[in-house]
Amino acid sequence: MKLSPTGNPVFDxxxxxxxxxxxxxxALLSLGxxxxxxxxxxxxxxxxxxxxxxxxxxxxAGVFVAGFSxxxxxxxxxxxxxxxxxxxx
Numbered sequence: 001m002k003l004s005p006t007g008n009p010v011f012d013x014x015x016x017x018x019x020x021x022x023x024x025x026x027a028l029l030s031l032g033x034x035x036x037x038x039x040x041x042x043x044x045x046x047x048x049x050x051x052x053x054x055x056x057x058x059x060x061a062g063v064f065v066a067g068f069s070x071x072x073x074x075x076x077x078x079x080x081x082x083x084x085x086x087x088x089x
Contacts, residue, residue, distance in 0.1 A: 013082050021074040025067050032064025 005012045039056035042048045048056065 009086055010082070013085070014078055018074075018078060021070075021078075025071045025074070028063055028067025028070060032060050032062075032067055035060025035063060 036057035039048065039053040039060065042056075043050065043053035
């Protein structure tokens with residue numbers, strides 16, 4: 001989907017990339033939050049052993065940290081590219 005330009009370079013600069021990056025970040029954060037919850041539910045239901053549930057919860061925490069790190073990374077890069085293109089103001 002093509003985004004319509006607003007005329008404001010702050011909002012128009014790499015808008016499609018920013019939207020995709022934000023969706024990827026939201027997916028990582030959501031998956032990272034839901035995985036440990038799912039591990040707990042599966043452990044309570046005796047589908048997983050305690051060891052398996054802990055490993056699954058740790059994997060979810062890792063995905064959450066990856067989503068948080070991705071958010072810092074893509075925002076910093078977009079901000080830096082914008083400043084190089086349009087100046088520091």
